[in-house]
Amino acid sequence: MAHVRFLAADEMEGRKTGAPGNKAAARYILNRFTAYGLTAAGAEGYLQPFQFYSRFSKKAYSGTNLLAMVKGTAFPDSFIVVSAHYDHLGTKGGKIYNGADDNASGVGALLELARYFKVNPTPYSLLFAAFDAEELGLRGAKHFVDEPTVALENIHLNINLDMIGRNEKEEIYICGTGHYPELRPSMERLAKASSIQVSFGHEAPSPSPADDWTFASDHGVFHEKAIPFLYFGVEDHPDYHQPTDDTERIMPDFYKAVAQLLLETVSNLAQP
Numbered sequence: 001m002a003h004v005r006f007l008a009a010d011e012m013e014g015r016k017t018g019a020p021g022n023k024a025a026a027r028y029i030l031n032r033f034t035a036y037g038l039t040a041a042g043a044e045g046y047l048q049p050f051q052f053y054s055r056f057s058k059k060a061y062s063g064t065n066l067l068a069m070v071k072g073t074a075f076p077d078s079f080i081v082v083s084a085h086y087d088h089l090g091t092k093g094g095k096i097y098n099g100a101d102d103n104a105s106g107v108g109a110l111l112e113l114a115r116y117f118k119v120n121p122t123p124y125s126l127l128f129a130a131f132d133a134e135e136l137g138l139r140g141a142k143h144f145v146d147e148p149t150v151a152l153e154n155i156h157l158n159i160n161l162d163m164i165g166r167n168e169k170e171e172i173y174i175c176g177t178g179h180y181p182e183l184r185p186s187m188e189r190l191a192k193a194s195s196i197q198v199s200f201g202h203e204a205p206s207p208s209p210a211d212d213w214t215f216a217s218d219h220g221v222f223h224e225k226a227i228p229f230l231y232f233g234v235e236d237h238p239d240y241h242q243p244t245d246d247t248e249r250i251m252p253d254f255y256k257a258v259a260q261l262l263l264e265t266v267s268n269l270a271q272p
Contacts, residue, residue, distance in 0.1 A: 001252055003032075003108035004165065007086065008100035008247045015099060016090025017063050017133040025086050029066045029107065029130045036115045038068035041127055041149055050143040054136055063087075063132035065140045067149055070117045072125035072270070077154055080270050081127045083141065083218050084110040084161040085134030095243040100250055102240060103134070105165030109259045116263060122270035124156065131218050134162075141218035145225050157183075157269060158229040160219035164258045165250040167234040171197040172258050175213045178203040180228040183269075187230070190264050196257045202235075232262065 006012075006028060012021035033046050042048040048065040066086075072078060084106030088099030098104075107130060114128045127150060133139035145152065164172060174191075177184040177200055184200070191198035202213040214220060219229035239245040 001108070001250065001255070003111050004100055004104040004250055005247050007104035007107060008098040010096050010098065012098070014090040014097040015086060015088045017087045017136055018061050019090055021090075022087055022132070026064050026066060026132070029086060029111070032111050033066065033068040033114065033128070036118050038114055038118055038128065039071060041067040041069040043147070043149055048144065048149060050140065052133070052139050052143075061133065061136065061139075063140050063143075065132055065144055066130040068114060068128045070114070070121050070126045072123050073121050074123035075272065076125050078124045079127050079150055079155045080124055080157045080159060080266065081129055081155055081222070082110055082113060082159045082161070082266065083129040083131055085131045085140065085218055087132050087135055089135055089241060097241070097243050098246050100245050100247045101163045101165045101234070101237070102245055103162050104247075105163060105250060105255060106161035109161055109164060109262055112259060113262060113266060117266065122267065123272060124270040126266065126270060134218055138218050138221055141221045145221050152225055152227065155222070155227050158219050158222035158227055159262070159266065160217055160229060160231045161233075161262065162217040162231070163233045163240075165255045166237060167251070167254060168237075169197060170254050171199055171234070172261070173199050173202055173213075173233055173235065175202045175231040175233070176219070176229045179214070179223065183228065183230060186268055187265070190261060190268065194257065194261050196254060196261070198261065230265070232258065
């Protein structure tokens with residue numbers, strides 16, 4: 001929650017890619033990676049800068065992914081990428097879109113997972129990726145898979161976290177096992193032991209295209225490269241992409257339970 005409070009504060013002005021608040025968020029994540037003693041995994045230390053042009057906004061942008069690693073104890077050249085995007089929508093009409101759930105919640109969990117696994121490493125290596133410019137078309141994640149800092153063939157799984165901090169039904173969805181059914185048995189066992197409702201779905205072929213989450217966030221670019229993924233997220237709530245997505249609307253007990261599920265997921269899957 002401390003991470004969410006910082007990243008979703010008004011002073012961050014919605015963390016829009018390229019804006020001062022976005023750069024402040026990047027510095028915060030960088031400082032956490034450094035403080036936890038993680039191994040740098042970017043193109044420039046922990047950083048992976050990139051540029052792109054948006055035909056929609058007719059603007060050029062500069063973004064920065066932040067990448068850190070915990071080396072595996074047995075298979076250091078085999079990777080699971082744990083990802084969450086730290087950018088959001090910025091300000092519109094004088095209102096700040098703080099993005100507490102979208103996606104300060106995912107980043108907060110990513111940081112605590114990084115802290116935990118630095119002390120408790122797994123057989124496979126873990127690469128923690130805080131991606132930029134997700135809201136502008138998954139641009140940071142696309143840059144990572146196009147110019148990877150580790151060999152793509154050595155990435156066995158992407159676990160992507162996007163909006164995991166609140167749900168009135170205390171329900172978290174896992175998307176990905178429909179495409180990669182070999183992941184389903186492990187996740188069903190963990191789901192049964194969880195204190196919250198864990199559901200599967202929101203992926204082709206069953207839902208309508210509008211309800212298919214396969215390409216809804218950064219995991220989609222890994223799927224395009226035939227890298228298996230698990231996407232953890234809640235269904236849209238009334239504050240999705242609204243200036244009311246604030247820290248006080250995060251549900252701490254639910255958020256903690258999702259983070260625990262994520263910890264157990266990484267622990268179980270980051271081994272042969």
